[in-house]
Amino acid sequence: MRIDVLSLFPDMFSPMRQSIIGKAIDRGALSFNVTDFRDFTNNKHNNVDDYPFGGGAGMLLMPQPIFDAVDHIKEEAGDKGHVILLDPAGRKFNHQVAQELSHYDHLTFIAGHYEGYDERIRELVDDEISLGDYVLTGGELGAMVIIDATVRFLPDVLGNQVSAVDDSFENGLLESPQYTRPANFRDREVPPVLTSGNHAEIAKWRLKESIRRTYLRRPDLIHSKQLNDQEKMFLQEVIEEEKNKD
Known part of the structure; x- marks a missing residue:
């Protein structure tokens, strides 16, 4: 499986290269990549957010950096993957969803920040997932939880594959x-x-x-x-x- 994450804070994902997941990466059972979508801004201040039209509190992620970052992943990997938006409005994550996601060859997570997303970003998305009825400061922690729960079902990730069956x-x-x-x-x-x-x-x-x-x-x-x-x-x-x- 290949996993891509779009995030403004790539360093938050360093723990994902430890323990069982790290060993899976070392064995080639998993490819894990984090892209800072700030690198794809086309404005001189490298802004990724702006005020919402019509007014309102907070800032929204602009579509351009995320669209271009997804295009980059598609060019590099040959496809954009099954794109997952971490969002409170998404379907609630559970054991069965993790099993479902484990059947994909390529997952791409969009971990947002600020007040929310420009609605046009959802055009890129195949799935919207929420960890539960609460709001986090960003999508990074949610993405890590989903990734950790999902890759356990991949062959050769756990030392004993029966462990996942008995969970x-x-x-x-x-x-x-x-x-x-x-x-x-x-x-x-x-x-x-x-x-x-x-x-x-x-x-x-x-x-x-x-x-x-x-x-x-x-x-x-x-x-x-x-x-x-x-x-x-x-x-x-x-x-x-x-x-x-x-």
């Missing part, structure tokens, strides 16, 4: 509790089923505890998920067990 939200539920050695730590023991070697029972325990954690912490996910018969049975058991704790 929270993969099946509409939160991940079950996990443990490592020692089996007994300060009189707190790992659930015996996990050390039993019985993989069928371990799978059942993990599913039930995944349902328990989701029911207790994110009941909205339970209500929106189509449960199969086994999951329904475990949910009823969890509800009864939690009632008996009170």
Whole structure:
């Protein structure tokens, strides 16, 4: 995958070259490029923003630098990529959107600043995404979150590809509790089923505890998920067990 980002603050993306993503870049599984679209201004002051027509608070990003920066990416890469605008009006980002984006060969993010965008910039855009119902000072942090969540689904990015499959939200539920050695730590023991070697029972325990954690912490996910018969049975058991704790 190739990822391009248009930003006024390229240095903010230096952490993206660390850890798992950095290793993916080193292995050639990912190409990551940040373009300062201020470099494409055609005015002597290198301004990228201006006052909105009709008045109003704040400044708007002008279309010219961003259009020219996208043209540069298209010339360099052969295509402009699937262009994503970070915008509060966009669709809300989640696990499923990250999976969807991972199927593209080329993603281009426009990370804006100031009050907003000249509306004509949206003509370049294939997708508008928001992290949630709040406003950030710029689109850089949002772009980094989306990129990090998306590239985890690419082949050869994670050391163990099964990790992505077992993540929270993969099946509409939160991940079950996990443990490592020692089996007994300060009189707190790992659930015996996990050390039993019985993989069928371990799978059942993990599913039930995944349902328990989701029911207790994110009941909205339970209500929106189509449960199969086994999951329904475990949910009823969890509800009864939690009632008996009170």
